[in-house]
Amino acid sequence: MRSSHDYLNSDVTIRSWLCTRDHKRIALLYLISITLFFFIGGAAAAIIRLNLMTPSGGLVSAETYNRLFTMHGVIMVWFFLIPSIPTVLGNFLVPLMIGAKDLAFPRLNLLSWYIYILGGSFTFAAIVAGGVDTGWTFYTPYSTAFSSSFVLLTAAGVFITGFSSILTGLNFIVTIHRMRAPGLTWFRLPIFIWSMWATSVIMVLATPVLAITLLLMAVERVFKVGIFDPALGGDPLLFQHLFWFYSHPAVYIMILPGMGVVSEIICCFARKRIFGYAFVALSSVAIAVIGFFVWGHHMFVSGQSAYAGVVFSFLSFLVSVPSAIKVFNWTATLYKGNIQLRTPMVYALGFIGLFTVGGLTGLFLAVLAVDVHVHDTYFVIAHFHFIMVGGMVSAYLGGIHFWWPKITGKIYPEKWGIAAALLLFFGFNLTFFPQFILGYLGMPRRYHSYPPEFQIYHVMSTLGSSILGLGYLLPFSYLLWSLRFGKDAGPNDWNASGLEWKTSSPPPPHNFESTPLVTQEAYDYGKSS
Amino acid sequence: MEKLGFRSIKPWKNSPMISNSSLLALLPTQASTLASDVDLITIALVLLCGAVTFGLMSAIAFFVVRYREGSVVDRSPVRGVELKLEIFWSTVPLLIFICLFVWGAERYLEMHSVPAGASEIYVTAKQWMWKFQHANGTQELGELHVPLGRPIKLVMISQDVIHSFYVPAFRMKQDVLPDRYTYTWFQATKPGKYRLFCTQFCGTEHAAMGGDIIVLPEAEFQQWASIGVSQVSLRGSGDYVKQGQTVFERHGCISCHGSDSVVRAPSLNGLYGSRVFLDNGDSLVADENYIRESVLEPEVKIVKGYENIMPSFRGQISEEEMVSLVEYLKYSKTMSIKSMEKERGGRE
Amino acid sequence: MTHPSGVRGFIFIYLALLALLALTFGVSFFNLSGSWGLILNLSISFLKAILIGLFFMHLNRSPGLTRVFAAAGFCWLAVLLSLALTDYVSRGWIALPGRWP
């Protein structure tokens, strides 16, 4: 039964939404905005793939093409992937999972969303004005002295959005430290909370470096005084160091939350406590910390000293150990489980497969000699799309399906859910697996046209991407459909553990009728199944 | 020359190159000494990762089927193995990773240590073309002829943004930076024509900034070098050392750097490859970059015991002239500038 | 937060800070060779920062967690500086054919 007084219908004016301090409503505001950006970025990707059907790249001009892939990168990285799970599922679930009434700083939370929207508007304005053609990496001196596109406007958008990320991270850390329900000790927390904590640490400590880097870049572009431009005495590698000091840890901002979501789903649908709880939990923290030591592996052929390359290569191998631990533990969790193949579980299993491939191909890039060959080719593109799209987006969609009854109080059509998950898995592999081969054959990234011997793989990839595109439209449609026509959800239809399932669906404005008391470890599935 | 400065932007063409590339080839042609080494690591990695992926996926599939909801199987918990398993699957990957690291790093350092006696080619990149200068003064645009089986050192610089020199058949890639030389080397093992790509995004026509590397057997190469003109290549005037000497004299370098000059400036005899001590206590080995920087920004690295009095020559020396000047100073490593002066004087 | 510190303690710290400032300024008139001046200046700044952190910002009586957060920023900055400088210091170690450092 839908409770008559939940967070959705307690006050329905537009003003009550735009001035809300309820973390659940802010999560929905984010959900709507990042979905919008996802489709803009996705449209850019579609045109890119269509253009690459033929070697001459006849669909769009080189200039347009360069703007398209830059726009795709900027929007997907900063306006979809980084905010995706933290701001939607994190915002919704962190207080619920720890038994709190709200985040520690609700007004700051709302401010984060407005900052995000402000930054998004800047970047959107840059796109409308004509776009930017530097690639999402903004490498100098191209971005400061040569590009005649809207670099400053785009950078301003990213700069502003960075603060949204910082404030969200700060809010989560404080909330997790200070607002846990009585009895909820650190090692009783759901893995999702651990992963959000680790993500937040990265957001707080890495993002400011991006901010200052973009600021210096803008100053150089405006005043023509050297910081990064060698013609003015600067060093372009300094930009790369600063940029990747943020952007490599940012990769973990994009994958750690996904790992958290998948841990929740697997435990629920295997009806088991996660195998090696402490290792899975602490490996998130290890990834967050070691992730800061490895940025130089983006610079093995950049003119960085060969010795620094060796140091960074070694450290990069270290960071892959905790990721491996997670994959092994998820697999072990399935052993002797009671496995229900529901939609979120299909996504989660797909995640493990794709993340494994993505993670293992990362080894190729950490091996110095091989990286020299595949750096800046489609091999790298395939690798990080396996992690970001195959991994993070699968986890995000899995999470949305898993908590959809809790968020909306409605049930989506299960058959459509499974069909979409399988379609996405198939389409994804067809899109990106050929790109590994393409990359090893030597196809460079960011190419508007290419030698004809590469065409066959590009055609495969484009075919796959059309399936992928369809796959994304499906959940979008039936989830919307379920809002109106779906059956009402009970408080805990999955029979899942965790405090968020102990309250009604959708939850009341202040989450719990009374503050819960926790006496057990997480994933207490032994008795319920 | 400026007219030839831009390679006309043309679509990629199918060419008879890429010798053994069938339609679905999985490895590009191996045409350098490094290629088979890199491929060997790759194949090892593919096997390793393939085995791990296959093992994991099989395990997952097996568990999902066997322990599906409602199946009647033994689900009694196993106790006491957790820690052992965790230790096992964190240390074994770590050990494998360390082996991979050592293997890859060893080859990488090899890529960075140019064999002695490598012949040198200067590469200049600009939006959106590659230009090559051979030691004998021959210049080429968008096409590079190299002899088979000899180590070639590339000294590369960009005139505008960052580019990257990538020849898949050689498994070799190095960014080309503005205002600083970067180095790489290769030794071709197979005659043929190979694609050259720019792999660092460099502006609108980035995708068209390609070229061909043409590997010729020694005899054919000598023949090419003596005739030396393919359609896109052009011939410079005289060899580098002579050109460099002209530059050296035109800018009056000898008036300070000569051994009998009044102004005290460091001697340039045998400078290249020697250790230079700086007034801030550092020391370095004089390479192309040091020589270049000392001409353009003499105030940055001051030799111990000398005053900071040299003017900058930024804007007065083109990149080509700089290359010849560097070559001249390198040559003076074997023959002192003074004696070259005399030799020249004697001839006149 | 429990017991406020005495005024006298604060004044003492303040005087120490001023003394360190005078020391920095005074030392700068001697031309220290190489980067010693920089190292000395930064050390004094660190000392001052530690005094302010411990006493004015109450780190001397904060819970361990607060100290960890206070130190985290500096530790991460140290990672940025040291690993980036690894590159700058070792550039050009292999520069010439067949030459190893």
Place this chain on the structure above:
Amino acid sequence: MGSPLNAGVQPQEQFKSIEQQHEAATQGMWIFLATEILFFGGIFLAYFIYRRSYSIGFERMSEMLDSFLGTLNTAILLTSSLTMALSVRAVQLEKKGSLILFLVLTLIFGVAFLTIKGFEYSEDFKNKLVLGPSFPFHGLEAVHMEMFLLIYYVMTLIHAVHLLVGICLVSLMVVKTVRSRCLPALYSPIEVIGLYWHFVDVVWLFLYPLLYLAGRPHI
């Protein structure tokens, strides 16, 4: 905890107690300060790398800055930190009079710093120490000198903006204190603003020797 702060202060609705609210606020500020350290850290890295290569140009430009005003400003900021620390002490002891006194003193020192800094900027402009085409120096080290000047402006301007924010916050606290009937409610905000204020001071302690004392100072 034996804290004197409970009497009559209600926590915000998401908190269970005023202690929890206070701890959350303090911890939030410390995390924010960690962010700030990394924010300034990027420019510090640029500074160290270029100072290593371009020491002469950096020293020469540094000598043109007024190191006397720099030192004076450092002393002023240190003093403001003292008064800020005393303000926090006053609110702990619930002494309204001295709280207002110390907050106002802090405010005065903060404004004094900015005034002197503004005067310094105007002197810099008079001496044509500006970026861009009208930069007065040419020749060997000019590029490096201009780079130092860029770093100087970026660092000090960002610092000044931070101080300005601090001044606004302290002014707000003065108003709130004057109106307040219940001083303990102000303990948390004043403590947190104090942390921020001290941090801005600490940043300056590093900027001061790096910018003003890189060369030999002239008075």
